[in-house]
Amino acid sequence: xxxxxxxxxxxxxxxxxxxxxxxxxxxxxxxxxxxxxxxxxxxxxxxxxxxxxxxxxxxxxxxxxxxxxxxxxxxxxxxxxxxxxxxxxxxxxxxxxxxxxxxxxxxxxxxxxxxxxxxxxxxxx
Numbered sequence: 001x002x003x004x005x006x007x008x009x010x011x012x013x014x015x016x017x018x019x020x021x022x023x024x025x026x027x028x029x030x031x032x033x034x035x036x037x038x039x040x041x042x043x044x045x046x047x048x049x050x051x052x053x054x055x056x057x058x059x060x061x062x063x064x065x066x067x068x069x070x071x072x073x074x075x076x077x078x079x080x081x082x083x084x085x086x087x088x089x090x091x092x093x094x095x096x097x098x099x100x101x102x103x104x105x106x107x108x109x110x111x112x113x114x115x116x117x118x119x120x121x122x123x124x125x
Contacts, residue, residue, distance in 0.1 A: 004125060005095055005096070005125045006048060006097045006099070006125050008095070008097075009048050009097050010047075012047070013047055020047040020048060021045060021046050021047050021048075022046060022048045022049075022050055023042040023043070023045070023046040023049055023050065024049075024050045024051075024052060024101070025038050025039055025042060025049075025050075025052065026052040026054060026065065026068040026069055026071075026072050027051050027052060027053055027054065027072060027077055027085055028054060028071075028072030028073075028075055028076075028077025028081060029071045029072040029075075029077075030072075031075050032075070032081055032084075032085065035085060036085050036088060036089065039051065039085065039089055040089065040093075043089070043093055043096050046096070048097040048098075048125075049089075049096060049097065049098050049099070050098075050099050050100070050101050051082060051085070051086065051098060051099070051100055052065060052068070052101050053079060053082050053101065053102030053103075053106055054069040054072045054073050054077055054102075055102060055103040055105060055106055056070075057103075057105070058103065060103075079110055079115075082100070083118055083119075083121075083122045084122075086098055086122045086123065086124055087121075087122040087123070090122065090123040094123075097125040098123070098125055099125055
């Protein structure tokens with residue numbers, strides 16, 4: 001079985017005797033277009049990119065992530081938009097691992113099986 005992009009990223013870091021750099025950005029902040037540009041930019045330096053999926057009750061997050069999420073929600077970001085951003089990103093950075101961070105409520109509302117299927121479809125790692 002072929003190793004995942006995440007496994008390959010950590011393996012590369014280990015071979016280079018350095019820690020892995022994981023970057024984070026909130027999908028849709030400050031808007032969809034800029035959000036993609038930010039992801040593309042930070043991915044140049046990252047081993048793995050983490051994308052935050054907004055939720056209107058993100059009390060478990062720190063203030064910066066809460067503020068970023070609220071801006072994204074105010075701008076109308078939806079989970080389908082996050083998937084579109086990932087799909088577009090993977091067209092240019094195929095092997096760069098992408099993971100999502102969010103709240104289970106979002107997955108539950110979307111439908112667990114549908115969410116997993118969509119993640120595979122757009123190549124979330």
